[in-house]
Amino acid sequence: MTIYYTQNVDFYKGNSTEQLLKEFGSPLYIYSEEIFRKRCREMVGLVDYPHYKVTYSIKTNSNLTLLKIAREEGLHADAMSPGEIFVLEKAGFKPHEIFYISNNVSEEEMKYAIDKGIDTSVDSLSQLDMYGRLNPGGKVAIRINPGVGAGHHAKVITAGDKTKFGINTECIGKVKEILKKYGLTLKGINQHIGSLFMDGSKYVESAKNTLNVAKQFDDLEFVDFGGGFGIPYRKQEGQPRLEIAEFGKNFGEMLREWAKEYKKDILFRSEPGRYISAESCILLGTVHAVKENHGTFFVGTDLGFNVLSRPIMYDSHHEIEQYRDGKIITAGETVTANVVGNICESGDIMAKDRVLFIPKEKDLIAVMDAGAYGYSMASNYNNRLRPAEVLINTDGSVQLIRRRDTLEDLIRNFPDLA
Numbered sequence: 001m002t003i004y005y006t007q008n009v010d011f012y013k014g015n016s017t018e019q020l021l022k023e024f025g026s027p028l029y030i031y032s033e034e035i036f037r038k039r040c041r042e043m044v045g046l047v048d049y050p051h052y053k054v055t056y057s058i059k060t061n062s063n064l065t066l067l068k069i070a071r072e073e074g075l076h077a078d079a080m081s082p083g084e085i086f087v088l089e090k091a092g093f094k095p096h097e098i099f100y101i102s103n104n105v106s107e108e109e110m111k112y113a114i115d116k117g118i119d120t121s122v123d124s125l126s127q128l129d130m131y132g133r134l135n136p137g138g139k140v141a142i143r144i145n146p147g148v149g150a151g152h153h154a155k156v157i158t159a160g161d162k163t164k165f166g167i168n169t170e171c172i173g174k175v176k177e178i179l180k181k182y183g184l185t186l187k188g189i190n191q192h193i194g195s196l197f198m199d200g201s202k203y204v205e206s207a208k209n210t211l212n213v214a215k216q217f218d219d220l221e222f223v224d225f226g227g228g229f230g231i232p233y234r235k236q237e238g239q240p241r242l243e244i245a246e247f248g249k250n251f252g253e254m255l256r257e258w259a260k261e262y263k264k265d266i267l268f269r270s271e272p273g274r275y276i277s278a279e280s281c282i283l284l285g286t287v288h289a290v291k292e293n294h295g296t297f298f299v300g301t302d303l304g305f306n307v308l309s310r311p312i313m314y315d316s317h318h319e320i321e322q323y324r325d326g327k328i329i330t331a332g333e334t335v336t337a338n339v340v341g342n343i344c345e346s347g348d349i350m351a352k353d354r355v356l357f358i359p360k361e362k363d364l365i366a367v368m369d370a371g372a373y374g375y376s377m378a379s380n381y382n383n384r385l386r387p388a389e390v391l392i393n394t395d396g397s398v399q400l401i402r403r404r405d406t407l408e409d410l411i412r413n414f415p416d417l418a
């Protein structure tokens with residue numbers, strides 16, 4: 001039996017998908033306040049240890065309205081760039097609520113965070129040295145490569161022996177030398193092993209390695225274990241969720257034990273991104289053409305990889321729902337088809353070899369779990385306009401939270417048109 005997510009969670013709260021596209025244009029990113037808040041709360045309540053903080057990794061989705069909600073829910077945030085710091089401040093985050101996890105940044109970029117008093121982590125000896133030059137006597141964090149990676153695709157495994165990230169644990173002696181050279185204090189240690197695990201064992205294993213490194217420093221204020229918490233992308237067939245309660249219990253016990261031996265009030269942090277935002281969003285588009293080409297059935301839509309690039313970047317699977325005349329289609333004759341976009345590349349495939357109810361022009365196509373690495377990776381490739389984003393509030397009302405690009409936006413940065 002196929003599970004239809006939007007029906008199952010009452011995603012649209014009575015709003016008509018056709019009406020939403022009429023009002024805000026197609027394609028459209030549609031978010032659920034209820035689901036976004038629910039995921040924030042699950043993460044905030046993950047472990048039973050008093051000094052535990054969740055920092056939302058905003059590269060997954062940095063819509064200003066969603067950031068404000070995350071802050072209301074008590075989350076802090078991590079930033080990968082000055083741009084993310086800038087947006088976080090606009091959303092109301094204070095410097096002490098932001099953690100800058102830098103990677104190969106310029107002196108200007110590092111200084112941007114230092115001048116604001118934002119905790120900064122560096123992830124190589126050369127960048128630690130740069131930090132020391134820029135802020136002698138300061139407090140800094142380092143990103144450790146705990147030797148264990150995890151993730152859904154080689155491109156997103158960010159620890160282990162094949163990654164550009166982190167300082168290897170064998171280099172701790174050198175770290176200490178650089179700290180001494182500039183009178184720096186090591187304030188925190190962080191890691192991030194990769195993105196999308198459905199079983200917490202690697203996370204715990206890597207956390208243990210990082211805690212072993214942490215032991216070698218006397219007065220750390222925090223240890224941060226990174227993100228990567230997965231979500232079930234294959235929900236139509238009932239893929240189980242990450243067992244968050246069970247995981248949180250075991251993880252929490254481990255942290256409490258470790259803290260007892262170290263220092264009572266050390267802060268532990270996690271940095272979920274995808275887990276917070278992915279499931280709160282449906283990407284809705286329109287079928288403009290159907291055709292058969294040498295035995296392959298194509299559903300031609302406005303959902304190009306400029307709108308959602310995860311499938312072309314990572315061969316990611318997103319489930320599809322089909323709507324016709326304002327209703328979800330759940331029965332009928334089927335065909336195996338590729339759902340494709342309107343971008344001039346053959347790789348522009350949103351969903352490959354899917355069994356679909358025979359589609360027609362003007363049908364709507366909904367792509368599940370589009371809230372993480374969706375809009376944040378959208379582009380104007382082919383000079384297409386990035387879609388609007390709307391939020392369905394808990395009471396069912398709809399709010400525009402980012403307007404659609406205009407044609408004028410496409411030429412905004414050309415000096416000779418100013």
Ligand SMILES: *Cc1c(COP(=O)(O)O)cnc(C)c1O
Pocket residue numbers: 057059060078101191192194195196226227228229271272273274275372
């Ligand atoms: C991307 C990233 C995260 C979030 O990863 P998710 O898989 O989305 O949870 C957390 N920390 C760091 C350092 C990252 O680069």
